[in-house]
Amino acid sequence: MLSCFFTTFAHKMKKGLLYIVLTCLLSVVQLTAGAQGMGNADSIQISLLTCSPGKEVWAQYGHTAIRYYNKESGEDLAINYGIFSLDQSYFIPRFVLGMTDYRMGVQSMEQFLAQYEYEGRGVTEQVLNLSAKDKEAIYKALQENLKPENVVYRYNYFFDNCTTRARDIIVNHLHGKVVYPPADSDATFRSMLHKWNNEYKWTQFGEDLLLGVNADRKTTKSEQQFLPENLKNDFDKATYNGKPLVNETRELLSAKTDTVEPSFPLSPLAVAILFAVVSLVMMSFSYRRKQVYWVWDAALMITSGLLGIVFFIMIFSQHPCVSLNFILLFFNPLPLFFLYSTIRKKKVMWWKIWGILIILGLFGSLFQDIPQPILIVASFLLLHCILHIRIHKSVATASDSKR
Incomplete structure (x- = not known):
């Protein structure tokens, strides 16, 4: 996007x-x-x-x-x-x-x-x-x-x-x-932009993704x-x-007013809710059968990793309001390095690391105005990490009891 x-x-x-x-x-x-x-x-x-x-x-x-x-x-x-x-x-x-x-x-x-x-x-x-x-x-x-x-x-x-x-x-x-x-004592860079791009949901969402902590300070x-x-x-x-x-x-x-037409039929919030529904379905199957699905895991890790490359690059941007961004804790390049060992060898270490990073990112939302759709996605990613840890522990306990 x-x-x-x-x-x-x-x-x-x-x-x-x-x-x-x-x-x-x-x-x-x-x-x-x-x-x-x-x-x-x-x-x-x-x-x-x-x-x-x-x-x-x-x-x-x-x-x-x-x-x-x-x-x-x-x-x-x-x-x-x-x-x-x-x-x-x-x-x-x-x-x-x-x-x-x-x-x-x-x-x-x-x-x-x-x-x-x-x-x-x-x-x-x-x-x-x-x-x-x-x-x-x-x-x-x-x-x-x-x-x-x-x-x-x-x-x-x-x-x-x-x-x-x-x-x-x-x-x-x-x-x-x-x-x-x-x-205006309450105005931040982000809040001022929101007044102008409120009707352009995807534009607003894209800018909110890139803008970090410094965009939320008083101006x-x-x-x-x-x-x-x-x-x-x-x-x-x-x-x-x-x-x-x-x-x-x-x-x-004089300006000629035109009706704003959405560039995409679904809003960012609708896409996030759709992701939440799919995640619930996948987690339900995983919990009942006490197994994980590597295709779904790979999709999550690859998507997160590719988005993470963008956010990682922004650290080096000369734009002062994008270099420090807590969204990088949700989406970062690390899944690409853990992908093989996690999918093929079924190790649980990455899910623990990712869960900790997501918790830190959610804590960062106290200081940065993170878009609601991203918070929804991050919350379900955290639940996915927790489910992985629990299933791994359950399988390990069952193996020990058989011995």
């Missing part, structure tokens, strides 16, 4: 990428051509653009860009930090391991709006209440970002993405302090602004030098 998730992600991102890159090349020339000066500051508008979510997995949280509009010269550009190339070597593994490079992109507002209108997504503009000195500083910062050595950056979904880059290029070059409304105001809508709302209520930061809000495009 995880490989399918990332493959879908890659194919969806190809859509419109060539269009963006080609238009960016022309628009970068426009912005660079004005590097000698931006002219009359009163004719300049700098705005925050917030784009509504799209249908694709990668677009479900929206997007952020900056608008630079010079009424005097006619320059009207959208600048964003969400451009990347799928032609990068080993793109999907690099994305999973947090080693994806993104770049700054520039295109005309006409082209920018045409793209989002085609996708049925809304665009809201917040015209910022800035001084001439602020506009000049932001303009120069954008010019600096366009240099070849600065245009590419190492993307991090929570801490350094297209939204935080847009925020920083604006706020870090103002000549005064921006005061935001109080932070700061700055960290909460990684989501485009959060930054938009904060800008709307923020003050700058005693005045509202946003001078005017406009809806440039």
Whole structure:
């Protein structure tokens, strides 16, 4: 499922990428051509653009860009930090391991709006209440970002993405302090994502699998602004030098609402319950006949081992919220090493080890918000381990009594 998730992600991102890159090349020339000066500051508008979510997995949280509009010269550009190339070597593994490079992109507002209108997504503009000195500083910062050595950056979904880059290029070059409304004291990275992917059960489940303990800690105001809508709302209520930061809000495009269609007929919870039912049936047969079924054992161990390889690899990811994940105790590569000795020689050692690991993982759920379907599966795996130990002990006792 995880490989399918990332493959879908890659194919969806190809859509419109060539269009963006080609238009960016022309628009970068426009912005660079004005590097000698931006002219009359009163004719300049700098705005925050917030784009509504799209249908694709990668677009479900929206997007952020900056608008630079010079009424005097006619320059009207959208600048964003969400451009990347799928032609990068080993793109999907690099994305999973947090080693994806993104770049700054520039295109005309006409082209920018045409793209989002085609996708049925809304665009809201917040015209910022800035001084001439602020506009000049932001303009120069954008010019600096366009240099070849600065245009590419190492993307991090929570801490350094297209939204935080847009925020920083604006706020870090103002000549005064921006005061935001109080932070949500209970918000975690996981809880914020859940507000946006609640209708996409499999997307939510896939992300919950990969996110570890650090995704459940309380976040700061700055960290909460990684989501485009959060930054938009904060800008709307923020003050700058005693005045509202946003001078005017406009809806440039309205979003076209579509009914969310499930990508798979069964929800993750339904699949977990189905697994529980099959497990009960298998355990019932094993308990009555005092024997285990090696085909079922092999299926459990191979599935767990293959999933465990993914979770083990995530330990080395540069994404700080995935490296420590208690789900690794439920699904880990160890069953692949114990598979032969457990199935062919009918040893019980692995079931004891796995049972202990599962108990530790369930204890870890006190610190990590583990998806309910995973807890159901883990509980029945634990029961399966206990049953194995009891059957082995029963068989051993019966053998001793015959002697």
